[in-house]
Amino acid sequence: MDARASELTLTEARRGAEEWFAPWVKDLGLVVEEIGRGRVRLRIPKNDRLNRMGGILSGQAMMAVADTAMVFAIRSCLSGGENIATVQQSTSFFRAVADADLICEARVVKEGRTTMFGDCLLHADGQAEKPAAQATVVYAVIPNR
Template sequence: MSGVTVKPEEILRANFAPWVLDLGLVVEEVGDGTAVLRLPWSDRLAREGGAMSGQALMAAADTAVVIAVSGAKSGFVPMTTVQLNTSFQRPVIGRDVMVNVEVTKLGRTLAFAEIDLTVDGGTTVAHASAVYAIIG
């Protein structure tokens, strides 16, 4: 991988639906095939019982992969999710979630990534793996 600095906020604004932007994701860091995003707690993201919805966690993971691949590719390129598998391990109530992505293989047409979603300095709340098709 041979990435360079990208402008993740511009990538988010230019390429994601308004409802994804409404998640309030904050890009903490982007590396060469890595990214860390913060999903801030919001009562709007809670489901019955008060825990953060799985849909919000999956959307955050999916979005973070785009940022990590963009870092590895030296900028945004068109891509689409082929597969996203998520295992939820514990509920999140009242805490921000850190979304940590590592692109494990970046080919010409496919990218593979592992995503850990954590709270409180490292407690895993969910884990996902993703496959993306690189379109451009």
């Protein structure tokens, strides 16, 4: 375990959902369902405002959810004094999500001193065996000066 680690509690993560993000991210309505060291599970309730034509959840919303989920997963590995910033995200889409909540399960794959790597799987609620998308994300860890 990294000496800087201090696991983020579910209460702290839920408070962070209200404090850490821009208003439009909060408008996604995300719910932190589970959190542990280096992992998080978010739920995005079905919301027609996030859909594109045809009633399908937009890829842009799914990408934002994956990036947001990684914030929680990474912060659960840090002491709290560091800032973090997205460096790269690559998302692959496998199937549409329609008329269902979106679940995003994110995990830190590699913890580095200055860079962290993560993976997110997204699926419609109740369909974990049928991933809708996968995102790999790289974050910079920026120490406070």
